[in-house]
Amino acid sequence: MRIYKVGGAVRDRLLGKPVTDIDWVVVGATTEEMLAKGFRPVGADFPVFLHPKSGEEYALARTERKSGRGYGGFTFHASPEVTLEEDLIRRDLTINAMAEDDQQNLTDPYHGQRDLDARLLRHVSPAFAEDPLRVLRVARFAARYAELGFTVAPETLELMRELTESGELEALTAERSWKEISRALMEDQPQVFIQVLRDCDALKVLMPEVDALFGIPQPEAHHPEIDTGVHTLSVLEQAARHQQPLTVRWACLLHDLGKGLTPEEEWPRHIAHEHRGLKLIKAVNERFKAPKDCQELALLVGQYHTHGHRALELKPSTLLELLQSFDVYRRPQRFEEFIAACEMDARGRKGLEQRSYPQADYLRGAANAARSVAVQPLLEKGFKGPALGEAIKRERLKALKAYKGAASA
Missing domain, CATH: 1.10.287 (Helix Hairpins)
Structure with missing residues (x-):
C-alpha cells in the first residue's frame, strides 16, 4: 500500500498558495485492507474512505470509462493493480495530475509542473472531452488563476469547443452546473469565467441570454465601453474587486438581460429593458435552480437598477414604492445588496470605475427615514x-x- 497526496494540494503548494483541502490516493490496496486499518467507507460509486483520525478522504487508485451521457456517465474500476499514472491520467488538467509522497517527491507523468511554469491550463488526455463538467471547471480555474497570468491552452480550448458542439453540456444537471457557476463567480476574476465560456461557445448553450448581449451597443455618453456584453463583464469584475457576496455577483451578471431583446432599430437606446429582462432573468434562475436569495435579488436588481441610478431625482412617492418593493422594514440586508449591485453597475463602465456613487448614501438615508x-x-x-x-x-x-x-x- 502506497499513499500519495494528489491534485489541488500539490498544485497550490507548488504555486506557493495556501493549501486547504487535501486529497489522497491509495495505490496497491483493497477495500478490505482499508477497512482493517479503520478507514470508514463513504463512496457510493467508487471506493472512497475517511481517515479514522483526520477525517480526510482517501480514494483507491482507479480507472474510468465512458458509459453514458453527462457528468455521471462513467464506470469505474478500482483494484490493487491500478497504477498511480493510470489514476492520474483520468484527471482534467495537467496541473491537477501531479502527486507527491510523504517526502514531497513529485510524480508528474503529464508535465503539470512545466505547465505551471508556463501558466497554461492544459488537458491531460483526449478523455477530457468525455466529461462536459470539465468545460465549466476549466473556465473556473481560468478565473481563479488569471491574476497569476494563466490562460487556457489553445488545444484544450478546442476540445472544450468540441464538447460544447457535441451536445454533452445539455446533459449536465442544474445542481452540478450551479455548483461550478457559483464557485466561479466567487473567484477573484469571475469575468474571466464568462469570457472563457464564450471563447469555447459554451456560453450560448448555458446562458444564451448573457451571450446575446455581446455586440449590442449602448449610448456612448453613458457607456464609453459601448458593448453591453463588455459592460456586463466589467460590472462582474467590479463586484469581485469590491468583494461582493454571491447574491450581488449573480444579480450583476443578469441585470441587463433585457437589452438583448431591444429591437435593432431602437439601438443604442434600451427603453424599458428593465421590464423586458424579467422573463429572461427568471428563465436563467430556473435553469440553474439558483438559491432563492440569488433569484430574488437578480429579479429586483433587473427591474429597479435604473431607479437606483436616478435615486436623487425620484419623487417621494416613487421612492416609497421602491422601498416597499424591497420590504426594507423586514429585509434591510436585501436593500443593501441592491444598492451594492447598482454601484457595481455604475462603476462597470470604461473610465468611470473610480467615480463616486452618491446615490448609495441617499438610498440608505431614505430607507432610514421610512423606517x-x-x-x-x-x-x-x-x-x-x-x-x-x-x-x-x-x-x-x-x-x-x-x-x-x-x-x-
Missing part, C-alpha cells in the same frame, strides 16, 4: 387593519418628503 416612522402612535389613535396600513404609508411618505427636502437644501 423611523413609529407604528405605536398610530395604534393609539385607533388605526387598525387596512386603515393602519394606509396611515403608516402616509407617514412614511411624509418622512420621505422631509428627507428629500433636507437633502436638496
Whole structure:
C-alpha cells in the first residue's frame, strides 16, 4: 500500500498558495485492507474512505470509462493493480495530475509542473472531452488563476469547443452546473469565467441570454465601453474587486438581460429593458435552480437598477414604492445588496470605475427615514387593519418628503 497526496494540494503548494483541502490516493490496496486499518467507507460509486483520525478522504487508485451521457456517465474500476499514472491520467488538467509522497517527491507523468511554469491550463488526455463538467471547471480555474497570468491552452480550448458542439453540456444537471457557476463567480476574476465560456461557445448553450448581449451597443455618453456584453463583464469584475457576496455577483451578471431583446432599430437606446429582462432573468434562475436569495435579488436588481441610478431625482412617492418593493422594514440586508449591485453597475463602465456613487448614501438615508416612522402612535389613535396600513404609508411618505427636502437644501 502506497499513499500519495494528489491534485489541488500539490498544485497550490507548488504555486506557493495556501493549501486547504487535501486529497489522497491509495495505490496497491483493497477495500478490505482499508477497512482493517479503520478507514470508514463513504463512496457510493467508487471506493472512497475517511481517515479514522483526520477525517480526510482517501480514494483507491482507479480507472474510468465512458458509459453514458453527462457528468455521471462513467464506470469505474478500482483494484490493487491500478497504477498511480493510470489514476492520474483520468484527471482534467495537467496541473491537477501531479502527486507527491510523504517526502514531497513529485510524480508528474503529464508535465503539470512545466505547465505551471508556463501558466497554461492544459488537458491531460483526449478523455477530457468525455466529461462536459470539465468545460465549466476549466473556465473556473481560468478565473481563479488569471491574476497569476494563466490562460487556457489553445488545444484544450478546442476540445472544450468540441464538447460544447457535441451536445454533452445539455446533459449536465442544474445542481452540478450551479455548483461550478457559483464557485466561479466567487473567484477573484469571475469575468474571466464568462469570457472563457464564450471563447469555447459554451456560453450560448448555458446562458444564451448573457451571450446575446455581446455586440449590442449602448449610448456612448453613458457607456464609453459601448458593448453591453463588455459592460456586463466589467460590472462582474467590479463586484469581485469590491468583494461582493454571491447574491450581488449573480444579480450583476443578469441585470441587463433585457437589452438583448431591444429591437435593432431602437439601438443604442434600451427603453424599458428593465421590464423586458424579467422573463429572461427568471428563465436563467430556473435553469440553474439558483438559491432563492440569488433569484430574488437578480429579479429586483433587473427591474429597479435604473431607479437606483436616478435615486436623487425620484419623487417621494416613487421612492416609497421602491422601498416597499424591497420590504426594507423586514429585509434591510436585501436593500443593501441592491444598492451594492447598482454601484457595481455604475462603476462597470470604461473610465468611470473610480467615480463616486452618491446615490448609495441617499438610498440608505431614505430607507432610514421610512423606517423611523413609529407604528405605536398610530395604534393609539385607533388605526387598525387596512386603515393602519394606509396611515403608516402616509407617514412614511411624509418622512420621505422631509428627507428629500433636507437633502436638496
